[in-house]
């Protein structure tokens with residue numbers, strides 16, 4: 001098992017959701033617990049709803065990799081990682097099971113209480129590393145765990161895409177260097193079936209409605 005201690009000034013405020021992206025549960029479980037794999041996570045939820053607690057959240061797991069969100073870098077320092085069993089885009093991406101959603105909902109409500117985590121801080125791996133990661137992906141529905149991440153703002157000014165990407169939470173560096181990936185990441189959050197970088201009128205409208213009242 002890979003882990004580090006948490007630094008005193010870097011406390012948990014995010015939950016990062018992932019999919020395992022591996023052919024089966026055993027491969028994922030073994031990889032997450034293997035010291036030579038360089039990855040680990042606090043929790044793993046199988047398709048049948050079993051929650052595996054792999055590491056106590058008081059320690060830092062290695063699930064996020066190189067990552068940025070808002071003004072934070074290295075999101076492992078500030079987060080709890082939850083992996084959902086799913087073959088992922090490379091091996092046959094499927095919808096998440098209802099049992100997975102039910103277990104995730106219970107786990108998140110437990111963690112929210114214990115770590116004072118806000119709904120807006122329940123985020124995706126694709127948000128914090130849009131140039132590298134697609135998970136948990138467009139088949140993950142946050143409303144199935146009764147979480148609404150976005151506190152819709154009342155501002156009625158017209159925003160350009162860069163402003164909206166920043167308001168969504170992307171780090172400025174990603175907006176500058178990986179804007180296309182940021183847009184595709186938002187499309188995954190919006191559960192689009194077809195993920196491409198086009199800034200269609202529909203996309204801009206959906207994105208605006210995600211952020212504003």
Ligand SMILES: [Zn+2]
Pocket residue numbers: 017018019063125133135
């Ligand atoms: Zn991930």
